[in-house]
Amino acid sequence: MADYRLKTPLSEADVRQLKVGDSVTLDGVIFGVRDGNLIRVFDKNVPPPVDWHGAALLHTAPNVRKLGPGRYEPVSIGTTTSMRMDRFTEALLRDHGVRAILGKGGLSDKSAQLMAQYGAVYLSVTGGAAALETLQIEEIEKVYWEDLMPECIWQIRFNGFGPLTVGIDAHGNNLQRDVQMEAEKRTADILKKMGVA
Amino acid sequence: MEVPENFYSLIETVCRDLYIQSLKEIPPDVVEAVKRAASRETKEVAKRIFSHYLQSIELGRTKDMIVCQDTGIPIYWVEIGGNMRLDGSRLSKAIVSGTERATREHPLRSSIVSPLKRENRQTSTGERIPIIHYDFVADSDVLDILFMPKGSGSENMSSLKMLVPADGVNGIKRFVMEQVVGAGAKPCPPTIVGIGIGGSSDLCMTLAKKATTRPLGSPNPDPEIAALEKELFEAINQTGIGPQGLGGETTALAVHIESAWTHITCNPVAVNMQCWRAERRRAKVWADGRVELGF
Numbered sequence: 001m002a003d004y005r006l007k008t009p010l011s012e013a014d015v016r017q018l019k020v021g022d023s024v025t026l027d028g029v030i031f032g033v034r035d036g037n038l039i040r041v042f043d044k045n046v047p048p049p050v051d052w053h054g055a056a057l058l059h060t061a062p063n064v065r066k067l068g069p070g071r072y073e074p075v076s077i078g079t080t081t082s083m084r085m086d087r088f089t090e091a092l093l094r095d096h097g098v099r100a101i102l103g104k105g106g107l108s109d110k111s112a113q114l115m116a117q118y119g120a121v122y123l124s125v126t127g128g129a130a131a132l133e134t135l136q137i138e139e140i141e142k143v144y145w146e147d148l149m150p151e152c153i154w155q156i157r158f159n160g161f162g163p164l165t166v167g168i169d170a171h172g173n174n175l176q177r178d179v180q181m182e183a184e185k186r187t188a189d190i191l192k193k194m195g196v197a
Numbered sequence: 198m199e200v201p202e203n204f205y206s207l208i209e210t211v212c213r214d215l216y217i218q219s220l221k222e223i224p225p226d227v228v229e230a231v232k233r234a235a236s237r238e239t240k241e242v243a244k245r246i247f248s249h250y251l252q253s254i255e256l257g258r259t260k261d262m263i264v265c266q267d268t269g270i271p272i273y274w275v276e277i278g279g280n281m282r283l284d285g286s287r288l289s290k291a292i293v294s295g296t297e298r299a300t301r302e303h304p305l306r307s308s309i310v311s312p313l314k315r316e317n318r319q320t321s322t323g324e325r326i327p328i329i330h331y332d333f334v335a336d337s338d339v340l341d342i343l344f345m346p347k348g349s350g351s352e353n354m355s356s357l358k359m360l361v362p363a364d365g366v367n368g369i370k371r372f373v374m375e376q377v378v379g380a381g382a383k384p385c386p387p388t389i390v391g392i393g394i395g396g397s398s399d400l401c402m403t404l405a406k407k408a409t410t411r412p413l414g415s416p417n418p419d420p421e422i423a424a425l426e427k428e429l430f431e432a433i434n435q436t437g438i439g440p441q442g443l444g445g446e447t448t449a450l451a452v453h454i455e456s457a458w459t460h461i462t463c464n465p466v467a468v469n470m471q472c473w474r475a476e477r478r479r480a481k482v483w484a485d486g487r488v489e490l491g492f
Contacts, residue, residue, distance in 0.1 A: 021242055023245065063263060064306075076220075078266030081349075081350045127265075128472055130253065131256035134263075134266075149317065150307070163245060176381065186435060191374060
């Protein structure tokens with residue numbers, strides 16, 4: 001397992017070199033997305049207000065303090081469960097050129113296949129550890145779609161975000177899925193030992 | 198004892214403070230359990246995750262930071278001492294106001310929306326939210342308020358099954374294992390697994406949630422149920438799901454079961470998980486205005 005420090009926007013070569021279990025620390029702009037804004041993009045067909053080619057997208061909805069019109073400072077910014085947004089992976093990679101999806105809990109095997117196909121990775125953020133994540137933020141640069149508050153699109157600049165864990169690499173490996181399958185296999189034995197099977 | 202007029206405004210500020218403080222100070226029993234779990238890990242990824250957990254707990258305590266961004270669904274478990282005389286409707290109103298003030302004054306993210314239009318009032322409140330459970334305690338002079346900001350990562354993993362008597366306790370064990378393993382990484386493991394057994398469908402689910410509010414690892418007073426807690430706790434921790442579902446030794450910090458009697462044809466079981474932080478904050482309030490904070 002190797003440790004990487006990368007800067008956004010990411011190239012295909014940046015992400016192809018990563019393997020599951022590696023650690024990655026990210027610098028630069030990361031876009032906060034989640035249910036509300038992705039539903040608007042893909043189900044209501046409103047084009048995203050920013051170019052996501054090479055982008056890293058973070059599944060989040062922050063606590064913020066308003067400083068002025070369109071200006072916010074972080075109060076607590078953390079990471080939400082990615083699987084709810086799993087069905088958007090294909091369009092994000094194929095039509096928008098996204099190179100990294102950051103979130104917690106992992107994505108499906110279908111998403112893993114798409115990441116191998118298009119050259120992208122899933123970086124697992126430590127869920128619930130928002131205090132640490134918030135300290136790694138330099139600035140909330142811009143906010144789009146404030147009417148969805150807190151589910152706006154957040155343009156956040158990080159300095160040393162992580163270390164994150166490569167959960168899905170661009171070679172078809174899916175760490176959280178492997179752990180899950182192993183757990184299911186073990187559970188069959190555990191239940192047998194409990195006299196339940 | 199009749200509460201004075203200013204009692205309700207006191208409750209409002211107490212509830213405001215409970216909400217804010219619960220997000221910043223993780224209960225000591227939970228911190229100890231996370232530390233114990235961290236010390237058992239040998240793999241690099243699991244150790245990395247636990248170090249992030251412990252750093253965030255510390256930042257909450259020492260830097261006055263919100264540990265997790267999810268401000269949750271606000272839930273209050275209120276026990277009214279039988280010797281207190283108060284206006285329940287004003288008490289409820291004070292709790293709602295306190296919730297709104299926490300959201301506005303800190304400020305906190307309002308995580309509450311209407312179910313279809315997804316409208317957010319930016320107050321952490323709405324129809325039937327916050328959720329307030331009332332109970333009554335005989336011969337007591339105290340109002341006991343336990344607050345939990347219930348995060349959605351774990352809440353979305355909730356489930357209920359109306360088993361039948363013929364499914365027996367084995368049906369309960371199987372269902373719990375399937376739900377915890379099926380939830381995998383999503384509820385932010387290691388979790389506190391709350392289990393409800395018996396009652397009606399709605400009560401069973403409430404019991405599962407209530408079980409997650411118990412101090413970590415405190416056994417159910419019924420030895421048969423306590424043995425079931427222990428058996429499931431050990432079984433869940435053999436699955437290897439580990440912190441954030443990335444693999445490790447600890448998948449549950451605790452397994453708690455709460456029970457109720459049920460119908461002759463029923464054998465319901467409910468699972469409600471709480472993420473690794475298991476935020477909760479308690480206030481005991483006396484009619485004379487004394488307030489004692491705890492967990």
